[in-house]
Amino acid sequence: MSIDWAVVAMAIPLLAQGALTSLRIAALAGLLGLAGGVALGLIALGGFTPARLAVRAYVDFIRGTPLLIQIFIVFFGLPMLGWRPGEYLSGVIALSLNSAGYIAEIVRGAVGSIERGQTEAAQSIGLTRGKILLHVLLPQAIRPMTPALTNDLITLVKNTSLLSVISVYELTRSGQAIIASHFAPLEIFALLALYYYLIISVLAYISRLIERKLPAW
Amino acid sequence: MVGPERSSLPAPAPLLSIRNLCKRFGDRMVLKDVSFEIGAGEAVVLIGPSGSGKTTVLRCLNQLETPTSGTITLAGDVIGGSLAPDGTRWKPFGEADIAGQRRRFGFVFQRFNLFPHLSALQNVALGPRLTLGLPKATAEARAAAHLERVRLADHRDKRPGQLSGGQQQRVAIARALAMEPELILFDEPTSALDPELVHEVLDVMRALARDGMTMIVVTHEMSFARQVAHRVVFMADGAIVEQGAPDALFTAPQHETTRRFLAHVRNR
Secondary structure (H helix, E strand, C coil): CCCCHHHHHHHHHHHHHHHHHHHHHHHHHHHHHHHHHHHHHHHHHCCCHHHHHHHHHHHHHHHHCCHHHHHHHHHHHHHHCCCCCHHHHHHHHHHHHHHHHHHHHHHHHHHHCCCHHHHHHHHHCCCCHHHHHHHHHHHHHHHHHHHHHHHHHHHHHHHHHHHHHHCCCCHHHHHHHHHHHHCCHHHHHHHHHHHHHHHHHHHHHHHHHHHHHCCCC | CCCCCCCCCCCCCEEEEEEEEEEEECCEEEEEEEEEEEECCCEEEEECCCCCCHHHHHHHHCCCCCCCEEEEEECCEECCEEECCCCCCEEECCHHHHHHHHCCEEEECCCCCCCCCCCHHHHHHHHHHHCCCCCHHHHHHHHHHHHHHCCCHHHCCCCHHHCCHHHHHHHHHHHHHCCCCCEEEEECCCCCCCHHHHHHHHHHHHHHHHCCCCEEEECCCHHHHHHHCCEEEEEECCEEEEEECHHHHHHCCCCHHHHHHHHHHHCC
């Protein structure tokens, strides 16, 4: 058995296209997931019990079911509700919903671990729950949250590969297309692995930089 | 001994009145029928062995703990809730009303509890900006004035982590003052400080008392109690054992428990 270098050379630029799509999806889903996750996390810490329980149930569902199934549910479920966003947007939505669930837990955990005296001091100057969360607790939670959020982002990038099952033309899917026409599975899967590895190495490096830049109090 | 710095006792109408305050944690009664009153401008020092309930009294006043029973009134307003019109059912306040009452008390914590992500100035300006609704510039001007008052004008842009314990506690006092509270509660304000930093905090408190700020101070600093307090309240085992003018209480305590406690702290 020998390596088909011609296929490798041909695949590198094609896969780069797919990698860009994967990155775009991850960036979009990451931002939406972060916004949604912070919002859900704050609700989970808030005083309104029904909303808190709803978030709890949502997080349990997200963590308790495979992402692959969640992707199918969104992909086939949204059209049932009368909206056909297409596979690309469906994929972004599914990944956003998934990562929002995990980020909600990260936010809840980090904010909840801040010393009780901070809340009491804020209460003593008359702040109410929402303002305490927003102005006192959340800012202090950012640094302890960063490593967990980085992990989540890395997982998100890898999870974009699952969108290949709903025909989103991201990195994995574009590799599969090359395999189908040229039949060089090992070369292509190795290349795919290399692409993901490089992307994630860069992300991990950036997040270490950010972590070092964040103030430690 | 330093001579007393007390001004004459203020007018009789009590600013704060505590009636039969009880607090139970699980099956332990931490406060048993605590009653006392404080007039405007009065400085009261609460002393007693640890575990005697002094801190819990302060925390009940500021609603950091909910009393099991009893009534607290501040300038005629009942703290924590109101009786239903039929006069039989107690209706606890909602969050906004509680917050509104809390800010009428200043609270200075043993461990300062400054916000570590904010500068000294922002720590002090946060309350006025967010709860009194002052514009940022006004709130910061007010904060700067109060930092000046605790002699920390030069440190306004430093974070708590860059300040000494004594400086942090003075920022915390400024933070309480900036809300212009009707009285300030000090919960062992010097207990977490290195000995050489205690005096700078006590000096600030002494100046506040001299300016007529109403205060309740839980402390083990007996010389402070002697010099500054109008009245000393001795608590043991969740109840008030005796109270009186500091000279009387320190030189001629009426109860054996008080005598034993004073003998202990004197030997420190």
